[in-house]
Amino acid sequence: xxxxxxxxxxxxxxxxxxxxxxxxxxxxxxxxxxxxxxxxxxxxxxxxxxxxxxxxxxxxxxxxxxxxxxxxxxxxxxxxxxxxxxxxxxxxxxxxxxxxxxxxxxxxxxxxxxxxxxxxxxxxxxxxxxxxxxxxxxxxxxxxxxxxxxxxxxxxxxxxxxxxxxxxxxxxxxxxxxxxxxxxxxxxxxxxxxxxxxxxxxxxxxxxxxxxxxxxxxxxxxxxxxxxxxxxxxxxxxxxxxxxxxxxxxxxx
Numbered sequence: 001x002x003x004x005x006x007x008x009x010x011x012x013x014x015x016x017x018x019x020x021x022x023x024x025x026x027x028x029x030x031x032x033x034x035x036x037x038x039x040x041x042x043x044x045x046x047x048x049x050x051x052x053x054x055x056x057x058x059x060x061x062x063x064x065x066x067x068x069x070x071x072x073x074x075x076x077x078x079x080x081x082x083x084x085x086x087x088x089x090x091x092x093x094x095x096x097x098x099x100x101x102x103x104x105x106x107x108x109x110x111x112x113x114x115x116x117x118x119x120x121x122x123x124x125x126x127x128x129x130x131x132x133x134x135x136x137x138x139x140x141x142x143x144x145x146x147x148x149x150x151x152x153x154x155x156x157x158x159x160x161x162x163x164x165x166x167x168x169x170x171x172x173x174x175x176x177x178x179x180x181x182x183x184x185x186x187x188x189x190x191x192x193x194x195x196x197x198x199x200x201x202x203x204x205x206x207x208x209x210x211x212x213x214x215x216x217x218x219x220x221x222x223x224x225x226x227x228x229x230x231x232x233x234x235x236x237x238x239x240x241x242x243x244x245x246x247x248x249x250x251x252x253x
Contacts, residue, residue: 012109013047017236023109036067040101088204110236114246125182134218139181149252176209
């Protein structure tokens, strides 16, 4: 198969999630469904901290063995803190600048996917972006009620949420998220530079999402396919019992 014009950008850290390593499962799951030969490049960014040199080396070697080109940044940070999101924006800026292919697949290290063919879903995402210049992101669904979830953001959080079911299924909307997604490389490069060049929040979702919307004439510039075509599951949780079960519906309330 001719490789997709797509680069995988994986984001991970030496801290893991709740002292649990999930990057190996994420990578193993992904490469089981999308062999490295189907993509242009595999890139990974590892966020480390002083004193984590041994862990960084271990992770880097494992990821290199699985076909990744490894980049890393040493920075003191913590979850749910401005240091996390500012640093994450810097990581995105660094990684996006390394890509030569026209499309970018963003994948954090605590997600798995379920589809009859993830490869076909990636190809469909690229096709949508190729044919609609006002579409800025194809994000794969975690929830089985994405339309209702997005519409309910207005009453739940006061967000100007907009959503419309597509003629052929899926949902067009304005809810940016860093859940596994495909975008144009040129767009992610432009948007992350807007974040740093303006007073937009230095936040990997709040600031980046606003910047991506600025690149489109549509008020619903993002697309999420039907959950019966592909689902993504979150595994970066304290216990196995809290992982998303991709064999069951997941309803956002």
